[in-house]
Amino acid sequence: MAKKIYFGTNLKMYKGNAEVVDYLTQLSQLSDTLPADKDLELFVIPSFTALSDAVAAVRSISSKHPIMIGAQNMNPHDCGQFTGDISPLMLKELGVRLVMIGHSERRHVFKETDQEENAKVLAALKHQFVTLLCVGETLEQKNYDISDEILRTQLKIGLHGVTPAQLPLLRIAYEPVWAIGTAGIPASADYADAKQAVIKQCLIELFGKEGNKIPVFYGGSVNPENAPELFVQPHIDGLFIGRSAWDAEKFYTLMSGLLTE
Numbered sequence: 001m002a003k004k005i006y007f008g009t010n011l012k013m014y015k016g017n018a019e020v021v022d023y024l025t026q027l028s029q030l031s032d033t034l035p036a037d038k039d040l041e042l043f044v045i046p047s048f049t050a051l052s053d054a055v056a057a058v059r060s061i062s063s064k065h066p067i068m069i070g071a072q073n074m075n076p077h078d079c080g081q082f083t084g085d086i087s088p089l090m091l092k093e094l095g096v097r098l099v100m101i102g103h104s105e106r107r108h109v110f111k112e113t114d115q116e117e118n119a120k121v122l123a124a125l126k127h128q129f130v131t132l133l134c135v136g137e138t139l140e141q142k143n144y145d146i147s148d149e150i151l152r153t154q155l156k157i158g159l160h161g162v163t164p165a166q167l168p169l170l171r172i173a174y175e176p177v178w179a180i181g182t183a184g185i186p187a188s189a190d191y192a193d194a195k196q197a198v199i200k201q202c203l204i205e206l207f208g209k210e211g212n213k214i215p216v217f218y219g220g221s222v223n224p225e226n227a228p229e230l231f232v233q234p235h236i237d238g239l240f241i242g243r244s245a246w247d248a249e250k251f252y253t254l255m256s257g258l259l260t261e
């Protein structure tokens with residue numbers, strides 16, 4: 001069977017509700033024209049305020065490749081005294097299917113720890129969300145040549161207590177912090193692939209041969225120029241894109257170019 005291919009985008013704090021609905025309407029129509037014989041998982045992760053209408057928008061358009069809607073963060077508790085936070089039950093109620101945990105901006109701007117990411121991962125899996133754990137080293141850590149240790153630590157703590165039965169819901173995104181966003185320097189395909197191999201090896205150590213089935217994506221300044229080389233790397237199962245995917249047509253063009261090559 002052909003290998004499953006993954007494409008996703010995190011809209012960060014850039015699109016309001018109306019803009020997300022327009023974007024998803026356009027992207028759903030376009031995704032329907034992507035090659036029907038490809039096994040694709042497409043996901044879009046908008047801000048919390050757009051989630052309800054985002055779910056409705058993708059449900060209202062039939063596409064051969066439906067888009068899964070995800071949340072950018074989640075409190076691990078079902079309810080409680082956590083003003084300003086959003087619980088798994090609230091996301092479930094809206095029909096959200098995926099939760100992203102430990103994005104670089106959550107870790108470095110909001111100072112979330114590996115232990116906090118672990119509590120969120122366990123809660124997301126308990127509630128049957130597709131659970132996307134992001135990992136990645138900072139430039140300082142890269143310069144100290146401790147990237148592998150950092151990735152292994154983030155995975156070993158972040159995934160502590162995950163059971164083999166939960167693995168089909170798990171996704172990992174490797175996003176080197178220095179490669180992300182407007183100030184980011186894209187990782188070379190060789191570097192990205194080498195780190196993805198470290199991640200895959202660690203997943204095998206944690207979960208045995210089932211660990212090798214966990215999809216691992218690359219993210220960090222993916223663009224139309226570097227996507228083709230990244231996409232064909234042996235340890236990269238999908239691309240997780242920011243800026244280059246925020247225009248539906250450009251995202252579609254990037255995906256269709258890779259799928260028809």
Ligand SMILES: O=C[C@H](O)COP(=O)(O)O
Nearest residue numbers: 010180181220221242243
């Ligand atoms: O969540 C997505 C990543 O942070 C990548 O963003 P970027 O492609 O704009 O660097």
